[in-house]
Amino acid sequence: MKASDFDRAFDDGEDIDHLIDWTSGLRPNLEAHRVELDIPFWMISKIDREAETLGVKPQDLIQRWISEKLS
Known part of the structure; x- marks a missing residue:
């Protein structure tokens, strides 16, 4: 299939799922990096309480x- 045909099918709202190899897809910039951060105990306590309240x-x-702040 030509790229122009694929684009037209997508733009027309056609189902293109069968045309995509989802097993080889990558989501860039999602790899985790460990950081070290010094946070006062009172902040840690508040974070822990809020997380427990939300169940996370x-x-x-x-x-x-x-993520919300950077969006």
């Missing part, structure tokens, strides 16, 4: 907050 891990909560 503190690390996930911090990642969500950072």
